[in-house]
Amino acid sequence: MQNIRLTIQYTGTRYLGWQRPEKDSYEKTVSYKIISVIQKITGEDIQLHAGAKTETGVHALSQTVNFLTASTLSPELFRTKLNQYLPQDIAVLDAASAPERFRADLNALSRTYEYRVCTAPVYDIFTSEYTAHLSSAPDIDSMQKAAAALIGKHDFSGFSGARKKKGTEKEILDIHFSLSDNEPDVLLITLTADDFLYQMPLKLISVFLEMGRKKRTLNSLETIFSGKEKPAISCSSKGLTLKSIQY
Numbered sequence: 001m002q003n004i005r006l007t008i009q010y011t012g013t014r015y016l017g018w019q020r021p022e023k024d025s026y027e028k029t030v031s032y033k034i035i036s037v038i039q040k041i042t043g044e045d046i047q048l049h050a051g052a053k054t055e056t057g058v059h060a061l062s063q064t065v066n067f068l069t070a071s072t073l074s075p076e077l078f079r080t081k082l083n084q085y086l087p088q089d090i091a092v093l094d095a096a097s098a099p100e101r102f103r104a105d106l107n108a109l110s111r112t113y114e115y116r117v118c119t120a121p122v123y124d125i126f127t128s129e130y131t132a133h134l135s136s137a138p139d140i141d142s143m144q145k146a147a148a149a150l151i152g153k154h155d156f157s158g159f160s161g162a163r164k165k166k167g168t169e170k171e172i173l174d175i176h177f178s179l180s181d182n183e184p185d186v187l188l189i190t191l192t193a194d195d196f197l198y199q200m201p202l203k204l205i206s207v208f209l210e211m212g213r214k215k216r217t218l219n220s221l222e223t224i225f226s227g228k229e230k231p232a233i234s235c236s237s238k239g240l241t242l243k244s245i246q247y
Contacts, residue, residue, distance in 0.1 A: 004075055005066045005098035006082075008034070010059065011089040013129060013238065017055040018063075030054070030090060034065070037085045041078070042071040051104045051245035052111045055199065057237035059130060061114075062093070064245045066104045107247055110173055112192040113201045114243045115235070117209070120185035131186065132239030138187070138212025140177045146211050147175035149221055150204070158224040159204055159231065160197035170195050190243070199233060206234040 016028045026032055031048055038046050051064040073081075079095035086092070116130060119137040150172050157168035173192045180186040189205055207224070210216040210231075223229040 001068045001070055001100070002072075003066055003068055003098040003100050003102055004078055005064065005096050005102065005104065006079070006092050007094040008063050008065060008090065008092050009061050010063070010091070011129070012054060012057050012059045014089065015056070017058065018050055018053045030060075033087060033090055034082070037082055038067060038069075038078075040085065041073070041081050042069050044069060044071070049104045049106075051108045051247075052196070052242050054242050055202070055237060058201075058240045058242065059238075060242040062244045063242055064104045064108070064247070066098055066102060104245075108195075108245050110192055110194050110246045111196060112190060112243045112246070113196070114241050115189040115191075115201075115205050116180075116239045116241070117187040117189070117235075118183075118185055119187060124183075127183075127186075129238060130241065132236040134209070134213070136213070138209050139214070140187075140212065142214070142218075143177055143189075143208040143212045145218055146208055146221060147177070149218070150175065154225065156197055156200055158227055158229070159200045159207075161199035161203070161233075162197060164197075168197060170197065170200070201240060202233045202235060202237060203231050205240070207231050209235055 010030050015030050016025050018029060019031045020026050020029050035046060035048050046067045046069060048065050048067050054060055075095035075097055079092045082092045116132065118124060118131045118133045123133050153169055153171040155169050171194045176190040178188050180188055189208060191201055191204060207216060224231055
């Protein structure tokens with residue numbers, strides 16, 4: 001058996017995320033499109049493992065996946081054929097042989113997401129598919145104070161839309177706020193953690209932006225962690241991109 005490792009990128013605009021239960025619009029996911037093409041190429045029922053499970057409308061600049069196959073096709077030929085048959089909003093950047101025990105989901109050390117917010121009075125229509133828009137710039141100092149309190153290991157169940165009671169402790173390694181070098185009116189929010197719970201990136205960013213716009217105080221973090229409050233997703237998913245996965 002070959003273990004094929006793919007590095008892919010995609011625009012998440014028309015997809016319901018990376019993966020959904022088969023009974024719940026499974027055909028409208030990124031993983032379904034890729035699995036369908038691999039099955040067409042190999043004639044096999046394959047299982048695709050992903051380093052991160054992006055959500056509805058979220059993009060990926062560099063997603064890592066792997067699958068086992070009995071096919072003798074080379075990784076390079078897999079890349080060629082996948083790019084030939086996949087829709088134009090999904091691209092395979094690289095394909096390589098991986099060790100037999102490699103799993104894109106289990107072996108990942110950390111994941112990095114980036115959120116783009118345009119604060120200019122006029123929205124740039126040529127980047128609007130990948131950028132959220134606020135009518136006024138949020139206060140970065142207020143957001144940085146909240147970010148400092150979140151660095152390290154915490155139980156982030158309060159920042160998740162899932163009901164799971166185990167495995168909710170995650171470690172945030174870095175949170176960074178900066179202005180884009182080429183677009184002075186675009187705020188970049190970068191989150192790096194060992195892993196993220198369901199809806200965790202967008203819920204965190206929503207809280208940051210609400211604090212930056214004086215709609216929340218730092219004290220609200222305590223009420224969220226205690227379970228007394230569930231933050232809503234108040235920012236658009238189109239501004240979020242899976243930037244990289246570290247192994």
